[in-house]
Amino acid sequence: MSDAVITVSLLLVAGCATAAVVQRDPARQALVLSVLGAVLAVLFTVLQAPDAGLSQLAVGSALTPLLIMLCVRKVRRRGRTKDGAR
Amino acid sequence: MNTAMHVLPYLVAVYVFLTGCYGLATSRNLIHAVGCLAVCQSATYVLLLAVGYRDGATAPVFSDIEPGSRPVVDPVVQALTLTDIVVGATVTALLLALVLQIAKRHGTVDPDELRELRG
Amino acid sequence: MNGWILAATVGLGGGGAAALWGVTTGSPGRRVIAQNLTTSAVCPALLLLSQGYGRPAYVDLALLMALLGPVGTLVFARLLADDLADERPSAWGLTWAAAGLAAAVVIALCVAGGPGRAMVKLLVIGALLIGGNVIASRALAGGFREVRGG
Amino acid sequence: MNRLRLWLLAVGGAGLAALLVAACLDLPAFGGRWHPYGDRAVQASLDRHIANTIASVNFDQRAYDTLGEISILFAAVLGCVVLLREARDEHRAPPEPAEVARPVRRYALLVLPVALVTGLYVIAHGQLSPGGGFQGGVVAATALHLLYLGADYGALERVRPLGVYEASDSLAVCAYLVLGLAGVLAGTAFLANTLLPYGTFNTLSSGGTVPLLNAAVGMEVASAVVVLLAHFLDQAVEIEEEHGS
Numbered sequence: 001m002s003d004a005v006i007t008v009s010l011l012l013v014a015g016c017a018t019a020a021v022v023q024r025d026p027a028r029q030a031l032v033l034s035v036l037g038a039v040l041a042v043l044f045t046v047l048q049a050p051d052a053g054l055s056q057l058a059v060g061s062a063l064t065p066l067l068i069m070l071c072v073r074k075v076r077r078r079g080r081t082k083d084g085a086r
Numbered sequence: 087m088n089t090a091m092h093v094l095p096y097l098v099a100v101y102v103f104l105t106g107c108y109g110l111a112t113s114r115n116l117i118h119a120v121g122c123l124a125v126c127q128s129a130t131y132v133l134l135l136a137v138g139y140r141d142g143a144t145a146p147v148f149s150d151i152e153p154g155s156r157p158v159v160d161p162v163v164q165a166l167t168l169t170d171i172v173v174g175a176t177v178t179a180l181l182l183a184l185v186l187q188i189a190k191r192h193g194t195v196d197p198d199e200l201r202e203l204r205g
Numbered sequence: 206m207n208g209w210i211l212a213a214t215v216g217l218g219g220g221g222a223a224a225l226w227g228v229t230t231g232s233p234g235r236r237v238i239a240q241n242l243t244t245s246a247v248c249p250a251l252l253l254l255s256q257g258y259g260r261p262a263y264v265d266l267a268l269l270m271a272l273l274g275p276v277g278t279l280v281f282a283r284l285l286a287d288d289l290a291d292e293r294p295s296a297w298g299l300t301w302a303a304a305g306l307a308a309a310v311v312i313a314l315c316v317a318g319g320p321g322r323a324m325v326k327l328l329v330i331g332a333l334l335i336g337g338n339v340i341a342s343r344a345l346a347g348g349f350r351e352v353r354g355g
Numbered sequence: 356m357n358r359l360r361l362w363l364l365a366v367g368g369a370g371l372a373a374l375l376v377a378a379c380l381d382l383p384a385f386g387g388r389w390h391p392y393g394d395r396a397v398q399a400s401l402d403r404h405i406a407n408t409i410a411s412v413n414f415d416q417r418a419y420d421t422l423g424e425i426s427i428l429f430a431a432v433l434g435c436v437v438l439l440r441e442a443r444d445e446h447r448a449p450p451e452p453a454e455v456a457r458p459v460r461r462y463a464l465l466v467l468p469v470a471l472v473t474g475l476y477v478i479a480h481g482q483l484s485p486g487g488g489f490q491g492g493v494v495a496a497t498a499l500h501l502l503y504l505g506a507d508y509g510a511l512e513r514v515r516p517l518g519v520y521e522a523s524d525s526l527a528v529c530a531y532l533v534l535g536l537a538g539v540l541a542g543t544a545f546l547a548n549t550l551l552p553y554g555t556f557n558t559l560s561s562g563g564t565v566p567l568l569n570a571a572v573g574m575e576v577a578s579a580v581v582v583l584l585a586h587f588l589d590q591a592v593e594i595e596e597e598h599g600s
Binding site: 091092093094095096097100103104107108111112136137138139140141145146147148149150153158159160161162164165168169170171172173175176177179180182183184186187190 | 361364368371372375376379380382384385386387388390392393396397400401406407408409411412413417420421424427428431432434435438439442480483484485487489490492493557576579580583586587590
């Protein structure tokens with residue numbers, strides 16, 4: 001029975017990773033990376049690694065998306081002011 | 087079914103790693119490239135933890151079970167993965183800071199345009 | 206044949222696939238809602254796995270998921286406020302369905318687990334999960350007016 | 356030029372894929388029973404009365420490697436602080452207050468203490484239940500930024516004095532080093548877990564120096580993440596270009 005849950009988690013991780021790479025817009029990619037973080041945490045729990053799962057949850061679901069979204073906002077805002085200035 | 091199970095996690099790790107590399111190589115936006123690098127890193131975590139797994143075993147944390155009462159998985163790979171996830175996040179932050187600097191100095195985050203600027 | 210792990214597998218497969226499909230296609234508003242629903246699909250699965258594996262220590266994972274999942278959605282609601290402003294995405298049907306699922310899972314586990322400190326922890330996680338889910342949907346449906354600087 | 360590059364990527368990728376798949380087929384079967392390092396690590400951890408073997412591997416058996424990890428973390432934060440500082444041609448505009456819906460503000464201000472306490476709980480129980488300095492630090496730091504999500508950046512800046520966090524970041528790394536040197540001064544090896552008694556199994560004070568190293572890493576990761584997010588938020592919200600530059 002535990003093989004089935006491992007297989008489902010692995011397939012979900014593979015799907016999320018593909019979606020994260022195919023998605024070219026960084027803001028939308030941050031969304032997919034957040035889902036990838038949650039699914040990875042489940043895969044780590046299923047592989048009996050709760051510490052790594054906790055770490056992935058803490059980093060993947062709130063920290064990395066926040067960093068990427070702030071970076072996108074700064075680059076987008078810089079583009080707008082530069083166009084305005086020209 | 088279980089003969090496929092013997093190698094499935096490793097193949098998924100390889101697949102995720104190659105997908106991340108493909109995204110990294112063909113990215114037209116540096117922030118997107120940093121996201122693809124994070125995908126590559128997560129592939130290494132999957133491989134590490136898959137190597138340490140043991141059938142029917144549980145986590146080597148004995149706060150709620152008796153030590154030795156149940157088989158346990160390998161704690162060494164988990165320690166490697168655990169620290170690497172957090173350090174990977176700060177290195178991703180450093181890469182994003184570099185991307186901000188490039189956006190400030192060259193006004194673009196597209197790696198192809200950057201190459202022309204130097205020419 | 207451990208029923209808890211089977212339930213977790215079904216919840217994970219269904220919820221995870223739906224969330225992944227929702228977050229990759231459709232309008233930005235729908236994608237953020239799908240991201241919000243990932244939390245309420247994954248957290249009950251973690252609780253069921255903790256019960257299925259017979260490891261009360263795994264409940265900390267579900268606690269952290271219930272805490273940080275909605276925070277992630279608030280991050281997106283806050284920083285995508287400009288894109289979401291025109292859309293006002295709100296899927297209250299889905300939100301209440303997810304809240305109902307979470308409540309059912311928590312009650313089932315409380316019954317199985319029996320009274321004691323573990324049940325209190327389960328109830329706290331259930332409350333955080335359902336509260337976070339509803340508030341995150343509320344934030345998406347127009348929590349942040351036009352946010353330029355802040 | 357682009358076609359050649361894609362073609363090169365395809366050939367290289369296919370070659371790498373073939374080699375990796377061949378390697379995977381030779382790996383021992385997934386879920387095998389032979390884990391020599393794991394069994395010895397668990398035995399060493401139980402000898403030192405540490406319930407969470409992973410914390411024992413991280414802070415006792417391979418404490419020197421964790422020293423390398425936190426120095427990488429410190430260097431990354433240092434790099435971000437240097438890169439994201441305010442340049443000459445930029446000025447700092449005060450952040451406009453954001454209007455946040457009442458229930459969202461109440462939720463953020465309610466969950467903030469809960470998340471902070473959970474972060475500290477995850478750090479404190481590092482060597483007992485799943486968790487540790489690394490995860491707890493990130494949770495505590497993320498909890499602090501609920502104030503930015505619930506209210507606005509001005510509120511967060513008033514509550515979070517950045518100098519304190521930068522000082523505590525370096526202080527925590529020094530604390531880790533001093534704990535290591537204490538081993539040398541006491542006549543055993545650097546970062547050796549022979550200073551303090553191992554205490555009774557599965558209690559907060561068990562495991563000798565592991566809880567102390569764990570707390571030092573927790574403090575360092577928490578302040579590092581706060582400093583990182585502070586500089587990114589400054590860039591995204593406050594610092595603007597001089598127009599006409």
